[in-house]
Amino acid sequence: MTKLELQKDRIIRLLFLTLGFIIRPFVKIKPNRVLCCSFNFRKYACNPREITQYLLEQHKGEFDIYWAFKDGAKTGEIPESLHIVKKNSVSYLIALYSSHFIFNNMRSKAVCRNQDREKRRLLARHRK
Numbered sequence: 106m107t108k109l110e111l112q113k114d115r116i117i118r119l120l121f122l123t124l125g126f127i128i129r130p131f132v133k134i135k136p137n138r139v140l141c142c143s144f145n146f147r148k149y150a151c152n153p154r155e156i157t158q159y160l161l162e163q164h165k166g167e168f169d170i171y172w173a174f175k176d177g178a179k180t181g182e183i184p185e186s187l188h189i190v191k192k193n194s195v196s197y198l199i200a201l202y203s204s205h206f207i208f209n210n211m212r213s214k215a216v217c218r219n220q221d222r223e224k225r226r227l228l229a230r231h232r233k
Contacts, residue, residue, distance in 0.1 A: 121193050132202040139170045140204035145211055146175040146192045149183050153208040171200040
């Protein structure tokens with residue numbers, strides 16, 4: 106990454122963080138909402154996909170499942186019952202803050218705060 110790209114990335118993260126702190130007090134956690142992402146928001150795959158498939162098959166209609174992706178991610182094989190949100194968008198922030206469960210397979214710099222005691226996060230990574 107060039108120096109200019111790094112500065113642009115930092116500014117976007119700062120704006121996103123600020124927007125998150127503004128939105129957070131107005132969003133309530135919904136007990137049946139789930140947010141998933143994997144491979145740095147690029148794929149519908151791995152452990153979060155398997156968890157999603159299990160919820161769709163064994164608990165049909167009980168959960169409102171969101172998946173977050175970056176621009177250009179392949180989302181063709183995703184079931185129609187899932188909601189797709191773009192990473193670093195307002196809809197992503199709302200899904201992030203209103204989800205009771207968050208499943209991913211990567212380290213996340215998500216804007217979730219420790220005061221969200223109702224929220225459950227699962228980091229489902231592979232060990233090397």
